[in-house]
Amino acid sequence: MMGIQKVMVIGAGQMGSGIAQVCAQAGFDVKLNDIKQEFYERGLSVMTKNLSRDVEKGRKTEEEKAAILGRITMSLDLQDASDVDIIIEAAVENMEVKQSIFKQLDGIAQSHAILATNTSSLPITEIAAVTNRPEQVIGMHFMNPVPVMKLVEIIRGLATTDEVYKAVEEMTVKLAKTPVEVNDFPGFISNRILLPMINEAIYALYEGVASKEAIDDVMKLGMNHPMGPLTLADFIGLDTCLSIMEILHEGLGDSKYRPCPLLRKYVAAGWLGKKSGRGFYMYE
Ligand code: CAA
Ligand code: NAD
Missing domain, CATH: 1.10.1040.10 (N-(1-d-carboxylethyl)-l-norvaline Dehydrogenase; domain 2)
Structure with a gap:
């Protein structure tokens, strides 16, 4: 498995924008996808506000803030997933929406790419089943507000391989979060x-x-x-x-x-x- 460098986050709502921000803070290039430009812009304004507060509080410099925002680009088309190493889906909590996204991503993403979901409770195994790569589908459950909360619950679907689990665990540590491994049962832990x-x-x-x-x-x-x-x-x-x-x-x-x-x-x-x-x- 290649190292993870390029990330795509799907959904620029409260969770997706937070995930995009922490990924960019850790040095990853991030494409942030939503269905409408105004939703992307709402997410961008939340990230900008968070980073400005960090600058005011002396935790980051203006240059660091600009560099972080510079690593985030807008996407309004799932085809943009064609060159990333991992996709973290954070669209609405609805099985049909998620399955439709994963089905499309399976056809677009590189063969080594990991398809992760930030779902709060939907079965990872059921989302994985609509793809031809269930072994590369995994739950990556961030907590709200993402920039503050330390936990990422990593959920193994029935078919998820150890290699994919390890890659996601390693990425979580790079994001300065603590991974906890959980099996795929309703609501996880x-x-x-x-x-x-x-x-x-x-x-x-x-x-x-x-x-x-x-x-x-x-x-x-x-x-x-x-x-x-x-x-x-x-x-x-x-x-x-x-x-x-x-x-x-x-x-x-x-x-x-x-x-x-x-x-x-x-x-x-x-x-x-x-x-x-x-x-x-x-x-x-
Ligand atoms: N984004 C970024 N940073 C934020 C933030 C946000 N939305 N909200 C607060 N912060 C930061 C503030 O900047 C502040 O940091 P500094 O003091 O260093 O500047 C720090 O967090 C504390 O914030 P406040 O002083 O404004 O307020 P607080 O002390 O009440 O803390 C809180 C806010 C961290 C959100 C706290 O109230 C809290 O921990 N609440 C519970 C959160 C929780 O349980 N989350 C899990 C939800 S469940 C989930 O996520 C899973 C799911 O699937 C549903
Ligand atoms: P939200 O409503 O704030 O954001 C969802 C975003 O997804 C919206 O901007 C919407 O336009 C976008 N979207 C919808 N369909 C899309 C599609 N087909 N393609 C691209 N973007 C699409 O919701 P949220 O609170 O950020 O939750 C997102 C996910 O994260 C859900 O699965 C939720 O269960 C999970 N989650 C939520 C929390 C929480 O505390 N809110 C915590 C952890 C996990």
Whole structure:
């Protein structure tokens, strides 16, 4: 396997832009792909804001910021994947969308290229199955906000080879993140444990046990969580939270994973959390 040098990130949303930023910070050339130029530009403005804050705080120089941004280029066409060594997909949490992307990438990418997905919960094996290279498909699950959080959960699909696992592990270390190896089961480790807690907090609100502020305060002040579970749900995105609960419910077949009706109602209303301006709380 050749060393990884060129990277393509698919989806310039909150996760994709963060992944592109940390890859460029580590010296990789990055193509950042989205379906519309305005989505790429929104991602670029988030990366620029993050890097400007680093400059203000004395963590980076203006020259370093310019060099990092200079390694990131816009892509609006999946054909741009034809010369990269790894593709990290961070489009929406939807199996049909991801399978369609992976099918196309399989036909475009070089034969040695690794196809990774940042999915929060969708089975890696099922995404890999639509390609002719399931042994080169892997989960590379970054945490939000990507520039801050140290973990990358690396998920082996059923067919993923040791060689591909090692290459992704090595890249993760280059990104100054800590890799943790996990097998392909619904929700992996992170979201199998985190999301039922968030869903339970939503049930507590739904059943009138306490106000949203009280629920968040209990977990923040009582358990030292940096954010309360309802604030964290808004931060992750309520659509993503609902998708993950549905995957846990369907994949593990236990009623304890049933998504709270209030979560469904908020998503149906378009109250998706911070990214849409309203979730459990209001945002500017
Ligand atoms: N991008 C880049 N940097 C950010 C940032 C962002 N979106 N948000 C905060 N930061 C940086 C700030 O610059 C700050 O750094 P300095 O102090 O060195 O400048 C540092 O993080 C702390 O930020 P703040 O002081 O503004 O606020 P805080 O102390 O409350 O920390 C937080 C913010 C790091 C987000 C913290 O609240 C936290 O850890 N929250 C929980 C995050 C979490 O649980 N993430 C996992 C979500 S689940 C997931 O990702 C998996 C999935 O599949 C759904
Ligand atoms: P987001 O809604 O912020 O961004 C998704 C981006 O993908 C959008 O810019 C959208 O235009 C783009 N997109 C949609 N279809 C596309 C396509 N066919 N080709 C290219 N781009 C496309 O979502 P997000 O929060 O960044 O989540 C992205 C992925 O990361 C999801 O799979 C999610 O489950 C996962 N994830 C999310 C979090 C989180 O806390 N939000 C954490 C870890 C992993």
